[in-house]
Amino acid sequence: MKFPIRFLLLGASSVLLALLSACASSGPGSASARPVLYPNNALNRVGEAQGRLEADACMARAQSAGLGPTQQSSEVGRRAGEGAATVGVASAVGALISGRGGEGLLRAGAAGAAVGGSAGAVSGALHSDRPNPVYRNFVQRCLGEKGFDVIGWN
Structure with a gap:
């Protein structure tokens, strides 16, 4: 069976897009990044596991307020x-x-x-896949009100 070159190019471009999208979807500049907590008194008192749970709660609170981790655009x-x-x-x-x-x-x-x-x-x-700065500010403020210090996103 003979395939036209356009089908081969379409398949190759689809694979390339999938690989590049996977590379772009992680790290501090991605929308899937999580807050990194500074080991201050609040984090030392409750521990890393509880700190992650508090971050999860703040992220859920931001989403329930109508904010999402990514900027919505076309x-x-x-x-x-x-x-x-x-x-x-x-x-x-x-x-x-x-x-x-x-x-x-x-x-x-x-x-x-x-x-x-x-x-x-x-x-x-x-x-x-651009992070939403309002969502991140909401999460950081929520964690700050609990005594945590966000030093970045990763």
Whole structure:
């Protein structure tokens, strides 16, 4: 069975997107990060395990107040649209310059839009896992009111 090259490229780009998304979804800059507590008197008194439970309670309290750990945006769609428009127009202009008019122009524009839309969607997916600063401030204030000192997120 012979597979067209576009199916191979689509499969390879899907695997690449999954790998890059996995890499981008952890660490201090990700929305899945947890507060890191400084070992002050409050943490020393209750211990690490209780400190984690208190952090969990504050994160749940923030979510019940309507806050989420990620910023809600339409980054994927916006970047896909930008990519499709940019590369689609560039491909059509390239076809005009090279003397391919009519159907060749349409084919080049459509192919460029597909490639640009895919690239834009990948870019948007990699930028959509942004932490919500209001959520983090809420959690830090909640923990501070309990005597804990948040020194960062990890």
